[in-house]
Amino acid sequence: MQLASSGGRRLRHAALAARKLALEDGRTVTRKELSAAAREAGKALDLRPAQRAVLSELVACWGEQEWERLLVWPSNDYLMSRTGLTERAIRRILRQLVDLQLLVPKDSPNGKRYAVKDLAGQVVDAFGFDLTPVYARRGDWAVMLMEQKQLREVQKRAFDEVTICRRATEEALSTLAEHFPDVDRSEVEARLKALQARTPARSRITLPADLLDAWQLLRTEVEEVFYEAGKAGLGVLHTNNNNGSPSEPCNKGFPKKAEPVRSTEQPTEHLSPELILEACPALSDYGQPVRDLADIVSAGRYLRASLGAHESAWAEAVEEVGTVRAAIAVIYVLQLYEDDAAKNGGESRIKNPGGYFRALTRMVKSGKIDLAVELLAMRRRRMS
Secondary structure (H helix, E strand, O other), X not given: OOOOOOOOOOOOHHHHHXXXXXXXXXXXXXXXXXXXXXHHHHHHHOXXXXXXXXXXXXXHOOOOOOOOOOEEOOOHHHHHHHHOOOHHHHHHHHHHHHXXXXXXXXXXXXXXXXXXXXXXXXXXXXXXXXXXXXXXXXXXHHHHHHHHHHHHHHHHHHHHHHHHHHHHHHHHHHHHHHHOXXXXXXXXXXXXXXXXXXXXXXXXXXXXXXXXXHHHHHHHHHHHHHHXXXXXXXXXXXXXXXXXXXXXXXXXXXXXXXXXXXXXXXXXXXXXXXXXXXXXXXXXXXXXXXXXXXXXXXXXXXXHHHHOOOHHHHHHHHXXXXXXXXXXXXXXXXXXXXXXXXXXXXXXXXXXXXXXXXXXXXXXXXXXXXXXXXHHHHHHHHHO
């Protein structure tokens, strides 16, 4: 089929570039394959919803003919009825799709879109739009999507580092105000507020290039002020509260394990350390052997910080569901987070594990979630 132009449409460089794209010899394309390529193109090029809608309707018109080019010929009236857009919007979006090298216009002598049939009534050619570039550029879409994913990962790490610096700075200032109230903090507090105002929300993909450096510098300077105020710990007097005999062992009063599990907090037999170890391999991050519930409690208290959960979240969980179940909830959420990250290429859908932990403990208290059932299901999935 010869690609023809009536000369009525303005010549575009993008259309000429897209026209050079072709399918492999003898390659037939199904509507499903073309639709998948169009979805990838929409993600890679970050098409607007209206653009995606028009492209989707064009793809839906592909009749799976065994042609060298993927030609469709829907009218503007048809596209208007399918998308709800005005004719002016349809024309503008079609021009944009051509400029993005997704479409190649194939104009008829009278400027209309229609099919050409032979004497037997079979469609042998058409005038309208050529969707070959959408499918032929599948490799481009894959590369662009991979680059976008890598950029999101870099940005995520940058935002994580900003969050760490912000929390460390706020903690240093709070400690400085508590222990050394005479130290002038006005300048660094003003810089802290300025950086907080400049820091965008995580929903934005870009982070100003100099912002991370500014946070790291502020953290270093505030911690240095605290260090100097305390004279590296040499000027801080140690309060000796040890009134016992010097011959007594140094670890007297410090239990080998966490606080004992009260009888009222004994969980069901299903919440055994063996089950938790089998269902939650993330417990290995604790780094200590886990033999009984006291070890589980110690692990939960230790791993709580890995979720980014504040100590108040732990205290609330202990009050709501008891120490044992609070520790198990920490381990369960940590395992969910790691499993989801492994399943989704290193990026978990749980954006706030600490908040998830708070919500989980409330659902455990209300009876909406049974930790024993959840752990048994998690173990079954892991074993299968």
